[in-house]
Amino acid sequence: MSKAITSVLVANRGEIALRIFRTAETMGLNTVAVHSDADARAPFVRKADMAISIGPAEAAKSYLDIEKVITAARTSGADAIHPGYGFLSENTDLAAACEKANLRFIGPPASAIAAMGSKSAAKALMDKANVPLVPGYHGEDQDLAVFVKEAERIGFPLLIKASAGGGGKGMRIVRNAGELRHQLEAAQREAGSSFGDPTLLLERYLETPRHVEVQVLFDQHGTGVYLFDRDCSVQRRHQKIIEEAPAPGIPDDVRRSMGEAAVRCGEAIGYVGAGTVEFLYEPESHEFFFMEMNTRLQVEHPVTEMVTGLDLVEWQIRVANGEALPWNQDDLRCQGHAMEARVYAEDPDNGFLPQTGRLHTLHEPVESNTVRVDSGVCQGLEITPWYDPMLAKVIAFGDDRNAARINLIEALNRYHTDGVVLNTDYVSRVLRHDAFGRAELTTRFVEVHEKALLDPPFSSWFRKRLSLVAWMDSVGGFAHADNRDVWATLRNFRVDDSHWQPFELDLDADRYHGHYQVTEVALDHGRLTLCMDDEESTVRWDRMTDGALEVRLSGRRIRLDSAARGDELAVFADAATWKARINHPEVAQGAVADETELTAPMHGRVTALLCKPGEPVHAGQALLTMEAMKMEHTLKAGFDGTVEAVHCQTGSNVEAAQVLITLAQPED
Incomplete structure (x- = not known):
């Protein structure tokens, strides 16, 4: 066996970098951060044992520059690279570069990443592995006449997808033959522009499916297990909003079949490490169909950790060290329920536009046995337009689904910022919606309930x-x-x-x-x-x-x-x-008829003294003015009498309830 990992460089930023550092430190490993100029003051940079600048804010010149990442690993003495998710996490060139540089890549081999890089090729592999596929066409012949013939076989509605795509790019829903040719041409142009590859595939369009995924884990010795499932159906523009584990309402036999199919998927490509197999699930027929495999750690991995008690990053590192998985499938248990909300700097009431600005105030929920916060930000941090607007994830656990839902709502009630608009209120509306409470989940949840979800909670x-x-x-x-x-x-x-x-x-x-x-x-x-x-x-x-x-x-x-x-x-x-x-408008803040001490209504500064000791005064006479919270306050006498003492002077800073003037009443 090769030498065990001693130092991990995380080729990523924000909350995922911090999350990986947390486990690495627990395992006694040294940690190395790489950062762009825009992230020089970010919390993940301060957390690492060593931090290396790798370029300007533009990701292509920093976080996506493989040569700079490899050079940083050599400079720091790191012997392993963890890619996190996003950026280079599913890049075959990084995995190959690590192998060439004698660095451990904490992820699957380049061949496994490549096998899932093309949707068409991946579906062909899954067909051979007996993993259920949505009826469709994934062939190499991209002639329009072939697409028309295959569309007739599949039936309408159908979905056009870019083979090399993601994030909804190159995706079109076609409901009849009359619009097929136009939509195919548009999808080809968009796929070519976005991914440099115009290759398309066709699939039957499922009207109200759920997005259910299975977490798998493989060692280097051919053993693989599934760590149960997650539901990620609540999405906006194909981006997940809320994830939960386990996926609710799935019969046990279907759940087991889905997990076994996910393991077959990993076996078919020689997978190593943690990965996720995504399925479309039809609640009425209980059918499930392979969608894709994410050859990396998922954003939503914490919900799986909460219901299994396992640390997935720890096991990624252990597998990279060559350790064998210590369990059989029957040894693993799923207990309780967990939900995760992604906290984005975006304005739901303004078309979900990404937001920038400074976090002047940041209140995050206190972590406990039922609440976890994976955060990448701190108070005072500047949120820039350079990267994904996800700032943190709030995860809640409960004995059952409703308990987890309530705990997550309460946790989001404690997540507040001043200076940057967040999506937390919108996510809370989703969690409070009756249909969500009843687990009536589909990938069209946000679309179906759009009007209700945009209603503000307070009139x-x-x-x-x-x-x-x-x-x-x-x-x-x-x-x-x-x-x-x-x-x-x-x-x-x-x-x-x-x-x-x-x-x-x-x-x-x-x-x-x-x-x-x-x-x-x-x-x-x-x-x-x-x-x-x-x-x-x-x-x-x-x-x-x-x-x-x-x-x-x-x-x-x-x-x-x-x-x-x-x-x-x-x-x-x-x-x-x-x-x-x-x-407060300028109003009398003086004494009532029997009050001899005039006090400061709040913290502030005396701006003018209008009386002096020994001076006779009459009821309602202005004696002093002060400024507090940008407001002018006037203290007035409440009766005819004499100024006995003045306890401040113009310009004095005074405390709330501090005595400023003492009055004496007439002897009679």
Whole structure:
């Protein structure tokens, strides 16, 4: 046996690089990162034992440059390269270059990658291996007359696919013979332009299939097992949104047949390491058909790890070291249920456009026995347009499917950013949809339920009221759990009297006015009443253990948090996020008739002193102005009397509830 791996270079970036480093460190291996100029400050670069710059932001000149990757491995002393997924992960040239450079490639041999590189050739191999195929034509003869004849045999609707394609490129649905020729010509042009190969194949088009895949693992000694299945049906533009394991609602005998077919697929191409065989599954007939094999680690591999208890990256490295798999198929068990949500920097309400910007605030769920976060970002990181917009993955586990679904919803409620729009709210809408809860899954799920999924979870009515509550909490209007002096933070927010505080709210380019009154407050709960839009509402809240509020409003319970930046507030309500600006108009903030101490309503700066010790004053007279949260506040006397003492000066920075002026009442 050759020498065991001691140092791993990851030819990738972001969350997958961090995920591989985590396992490599646990195994006692040294880690090497390669990075572009755009990623110089990224978390995966800091995590590695050694980091090497391999070029500019453009992937073709950095992450896709095989020579630079091999040179970095030699320079660092790494003896193995892990490609992650994407970039060079299914590139035969990288696998061959590693072999030539005497570096271990943590993946399948180049021959296995090549066998699955062409969809047509792969389907021919699968046919020989007795792996079920969708009826179709995968021949080399690309004459239009041949396609027309084969289409008649297959029947309509049918699907045109690019043999070398992926991501939906070169794909066309044809529903009748009249449009076949036009669609074939268009698909050939797109395939040639996108992949440099115009070769096409035809398949029967399945109207409502599910996308089910099987995880396989092979050692170098000819032994292979399947690590059960995953459902990846919920997709947008052929890109997966939510993945789960095991795939729900599949009969045991069909599940076993699918797993065995996946193993035959790997055996047919001499596969080594971790791979995924993807099938189309028809729920009504329980038929399944080979679609393709991904000769790499999948983005969704964590759900399989959660239900099997195995670390797939660890076993990729062990297999690369020549270790034999220690189990038979019957030794393996699938327990519980797991779901994964991909967190993308994209705006679902604006055509899912990729988003860029700085992560001024980043709140991620705390990991536990039921929640895992594979993240590639950190607070303050700049999200650039150079790479895939996936920032992280949130994975949840439960004893059953519904428990996993609820845990994932709650985890996404705790994933928030300010500065970059995310898709987390949209994913949460999918998870909450009744059809998803009933596991009514198809690859057309998003298309079928498009209108409902684009409905925002909070109406303008809710958002206005939640914005005020979030602002009150942000500026210290409510006591936090670590503050024992509850009343000290509420000197400006009078409890149980008729004093209403006015406020202005800027939301969605509109300005609203209203009044509020804090009517109850304690260390861990409270209540306020607000009047807006000629309607009075009561809001109750409880402080959660992590500092957020659980708000009860109009029959709903909502997790509420916020982040202030300048005069703008990012409001986080469950998985939704929006921006608001709120302030107090210039109003009297002085004493009531029997109050002798005037205090700062919140943290701020004194901008003007309008009185001095010994000076007589009258009720309503302005005594001091201060600025807080970009707002001007005026403190006024509540009775006729005398200024006894002034405890600040112009320009002073003051704390919330700090005494600023003391008044003396007349002796009579």
